[in-house]
């Protein structure tokens with residue numbers, strides 16, 4: 001019997017040892033992933049890292065070279081796409097142009113002879129706040145509205161698992177931000193499991209409760225957005241989710257609470273529990289917004305790291321904050337984000353500056369340095 005029922009709740013998804021090889025190219029390698037029912041899970045990574053291939057494997061549009069896929073505990077590895085309790089919303093949301101919005105949403109239900117297709121379609125349209133345009137045709141809606149119709153059309157089927165492949169990619173920035181919040185609200189309301197694929201780190205962090213960062217067919221790190229941002233474990237994650245200042249050096253002291261790393265002759269302290277490695281040569285980092293820019297050498301203070309003097313090489317104003325690039329001899333170029341509290345930049349290009357941050361805000365990577 002087929003498991004293509006109309007789930008009332010989301011199902012969990014498990015990928016166990018999935019490898020996908022195309023002729024001459026391995027797109028996914030030994031991927032293990034466990035997504036709890038009812039969660040909003042984002043697969044985040046650069047173009048070509050294997051995100052879409054992973055979604056297509058879950059949808060049944062591709063067959064894995066090896067490994068198993070389980071939805072709600074049932075092995076669907078060899079199940080036909082239409083028999084999987086899955087729906088996909090793509091970036092190109094092809095609605096039927098000659099049908100009304102209501103007919104578009106009710107189409108799938110009617111074809112499967114589900115009772116009260118019209119009533120259910122109205123319900124789905126209410127959810128995306130478009131019931132008032134039910135009688136219109138797609139061409140009479142904006143891009144964002146059409147995307148919401150595509151979402152209603154997928155949700156009306158009550159798939160246990162909804163796959164979203166860059167569904168907001170075609171929208172302009174403002175609409176995209178608005179839709180991100182709406183999509184999150186809808187997911188919470190319907191309680192289905194959402195697997196969202198995107199290359200947009202802000203989108204993934206805004207919407208998902210768990211983010212998996214993917215790189216070259218593997219998952220580099222997985223966790224809550226705050227956790228990934230605060231404690232990236234690899235340089236790839238540290239730079240793909242926001243920006244980071246990264247340094248390498250030898251651990252020269254180690255206590256129960258902290259490690260001290262020699263960075264070009266300067267001792268930099270990192271909390272032990274925020275560092276992956278505690279001995280030898282290590283890579284450490286700090287986020288640009290955690291660093292303060294000072295125009296005078298600060299008095300040494302326990303618990304604060306200081307680098308400098310350096311020279312400001314670039315200043316760029318972006319509204320809420322200003323980004324400074326600072327060249328520190330022997331260390332390299334650092335980036336600092338300063339919140340704009342006063343009119344105009346505080347420091348100009350060419351100024352001599354020191355950089356300082358609370359030692360508790362640093363992190364240590366698990367990468368092999370260099």
Ligand code: ATP
Nearest residue numbers: 022023025027046047048049050051052053054199
């Ligand atoms: P994007 O964000 O650009 O869509 P992605 O992370 O979704 O990227 P995939 O589409 O999953 O990436 O592709 C992963 C890799 O597998 C790419 O290098 C791609 O060229 C390759 N690939 C995908 N489909 C095939 C195929 N049918 N034959 C050969 N190689 C493929």
